[in-house]
Amino acid sequence: MIPLAVIILPFLVLFTLLVIEVAERWLEVAMVEDALQQATRSAVQQLDYAAFARGEIELRGGAACQSVTVAQAQGTACAAILGVAAELFRTNLTSVRGLVASPASVTAQVRWTVLPAGGSCTYSNGVNVPTETTPLICAEVRPTMKGLVGWGTYTPLIIAADRLEPVTPLIY
Secondary structure (H helix, E strand, O other), rough: OHHHHHHHHHHHHHHHHHHHHHHHHHHHHHHHHHHOOOOHHHHHOOOOHHHHHHOOOOOOOOOOOEEEEHHHHOOOOOOOHHHHHHHHHHHOOOOOOOOOOHHHHHHOEEEEEEEEOEEEOEEOOOOOOOOOOOOEEEEEEOOOOOOOOOOOEEOOOEEEEEOOOOOOOOOO
């Protein structure tokens, strides 16, 4: 009779590898989500200081861009804001494991929406960001990634949005 351990051991090893793969994929996706969220958070704070001096809250550039890549935004009013966002995203991706393409290539795939006067974004999967009255930046990317064990590639949809917090004047 074959010992029970000999029969169970291959299944136990496969189960352990499966758990490791799933956990690693969740971690990799979370790292890309964090990098994209930090990029949108920093980019939405690119204020137009002349407008701020007039008591208005606007983004530098002042024009809206809907679902564009950085390359498509070249020469438009939102190119400066997207340049900042893309650079931050690319820098944050350098420590992310599991990307099949380079951080620069993944950054070039991001679709950005810049709404300097507020508004609402809808992602390609139908998820809608609620309407905001302050500047809003939304981004989405679908990078090709691979897990730790190497059981194929996957392409998660990574989304992020951030708005400029409204400023309430202090009244004494």
